[in-house]
Amino acid sequence: MGRDAKDAKEAHVSGLTGSTVADVNTVSLVLPLSVLLWSVLQSRLRLFNPYTPIAGLIDFLINCGACLAALTVYSSSPWMLNLLLLLPALGIAVTSAPRSMSKSAVRPPPKNTGSKQTTLDPLPVKPFITHYRGAMMVITCVAILAVDFKIFPRRFGKVENWGTSIMDMGVGSFVFTSGVVSVxxxxxxxxxxxxxxxxxLLDSLRHSLPLLVLGVIRFISVKGLDYAEHVTEYGVHWNFFFTLGFLPPFVALFQSAFNIVPSYAALSCVLAAVYELALDKTNLGAFILVGPRTNIVSQNREGIFSFIGYLAIFLAGQSVGMIVLPRQAVLxxxxxxxxxxxxxxxxxxAFSALVWTVLFYVSISYYGFGLNVSRRLANLPYFLWVSSYNCVQLALCCAVETFCFPALQKASQKEDESQRTRYATSTLLLAFNRNGLAIFLVANLLTGLVNLTVPTLGMGIMESMAxxxxxxATLSALAIGLDKLNISIKL
Known part of the structure; x- marks a missing residue:
């Protein structure tokens, strides 16, 4: 890639103003609304049982096509896309009665029904968590390539220093949802x-080493290919894989603090507040934003210090995991x-979402702390914004599941519950969730391949969309293929 093209790409990708919080929320409604449409089609019409090629295509259009449209052709009119998803779902829900699983979906119980097979799991699989994590992976994969095309609005790209955007939320949500399931x-x-x-700590290294190796590979490949990158995102050498790789050992350290303060939410808030005080009351904030790059620390100051904010986000995700993963008590x-x-x-x-949202608006309000969101710093408002956003999205997906699949709470045996859970889960989103990090890695490789082979900035709407x-579609086929082969790639 030539130097002029590289500089143009950097300016194109960096983003300058971002979106408003309301704009991000409006566009992001496509995730729970897609889940709602899929759930209504399944609970009312049993459209995805059995999972035929036609059913697979509809699954793809709802859960991948809608995300792609929201970030491109419908980016200027997100409410229109939201209505196109909501109105059919409401129409089918009103005019059709719920239907139970078909007999073909129910497998005969195993011959040896021991206690392990009949006792309900205290930490059952929750379809709404699978749906949200899978949908977040889909929209993340779409965004990392779409951002290189003109059809992708600049307000959705990562902002330089202060502001909010879809892609700024994406990296935080990736960390948050990882925290949810890690607990x-x-x-x-x-x-x-x-x-x-x-x-x-020893066990955490087993999870860290593969990610750190990927970080090194990404660094070498980016520098070796002279691939476009924005230094102020993470630094000269740092990248997102290093952030993910250093999380496990630090989380292991904070588990000791959990014995003293038995609340991941409180620990996350304390960590984020102390970091914000350091940014505001010392020269740390100025050093990160405008300091010279003279040594290994200053060259990677964004990645090193924003890690504190991402660690707080991960702990906040764990606090939500403590809520959503255990079995619901009987009312x-x-x-x-x-x-x-x-x-x-x-x-x-819903209560957690309300609390995180109130804290976020207090942090940015003129009558509160009057702070600005900064993904580059991963400061206190960014931490609260990510926590609020993800809690709201999870609450909406949980509400969809509660409305469409109330029988999930009525299973009396583990095998029955497993069948009901699978019936209420999108095959495509399950596949993306199952091998999410591996799919994300392949998405990064394909993104690099596309950028090195075609002039993305000069392409029209039809070529870009194709x-x-x-x-x-390639990523979806890979995800479903791995799922059908019962392959789980754990990094």
Whole structure:
């Protein structure tokens, strides 16, 4: 890639003004609305059972096509796309009665029905979590290539220093949702039998090393190919894989603090607040934004110090995981509103979303702290924005599941619950969620390949959409192929 083209690409990708929070929220409604349309089609019409090629195509159009459209051709009129998803879902929900699973979907129970097969899992698989994590992976994969085309609005690209955008939310959401599911191992372990610090650190290295290796490979390939990059995003040598790779050992350290402050939410807020004080009351903020790059630390100051904010986001994700992963308690016969908030996952999620949202607006309000969101710094408002956004999205997906698949809470045996869960889960989103990090890695490779072979900035709407559709279809085929082969690639 020539120097002029590279400079143009950097200016194109960096983004300058970003979007408003309301704009990001409006565009992002495509995720829960796509899940709603899929869920209504399945619960009312059993459209995806069995999973025929036609059903697979519709699954792809709803869960991948809608995300692609939201970031490109419908970016200037997101409410129109939202209505195109919402109105059919409401029409089908009103005119069709719920239908149970077909007999072909129900496999005969195993002959040896031991306790392991009949006892309900205290940490059951939740379709709404699978749907949200899968949808987040889809929109992330779409965005990392779409940003290189003119059809992708500049307000969606990562901002330089201050502001909000879809892609700024994407990296934070990736970390947040990773935190949500990571707490599963902690919930499985009795607090009195928690491994010591040395054992936790040793185990964390097993998760860190592959990611750190990927970070090194990405650094070498980017520099070797003279690929367009924006230094102020993470620094000269740092990249997102390094951020992900250093999370496990630091999370292992914070598990010791959890014994003193038994709340991941409180720990995350304390960490983010202390970091914000350092940014505002010392020269740290100025150093990160305008300091010279004279050594290894100053050259990578964005990645090193923003890691503190991403660690807080990961801990906030773990606090939500403590809410959504355990089995929902049985409500009393005549539950009050307080019982529903305290006793249901949806109620707890809605309350958490309200708290995070209030804290976020206090942090940015003129009558509050008056701070600005900065993804580059991963400061306190950014941390609160990511936590609020993801809690709201998870609450909406949980509400969809509660409305469309109420029978999920009524299973009496593990095998029955497993069948109901699979029936209520999109095959495509399940596949993206199952091998998310591996798919993300392939998406990065394909993005580089496309940018090195075609002039993305000079392409028209039809050519751009054709390439982007082929790209996301390739990733979808890979994800479903790995799922059908029962392959889980853990990095």
């Amino acid at each position: 599963r191992s902690s919930l499985k372990t009795n607090a009195g039998k928690r491994p010591n610090l040395a054992a936790r 009393p016969k005549n539950p009050t509103l307080v019982d529903r908030v305290k006793g249901t996952i949806l109620g707890k999620l 390439i982007l559709a082929a790209y996301i």
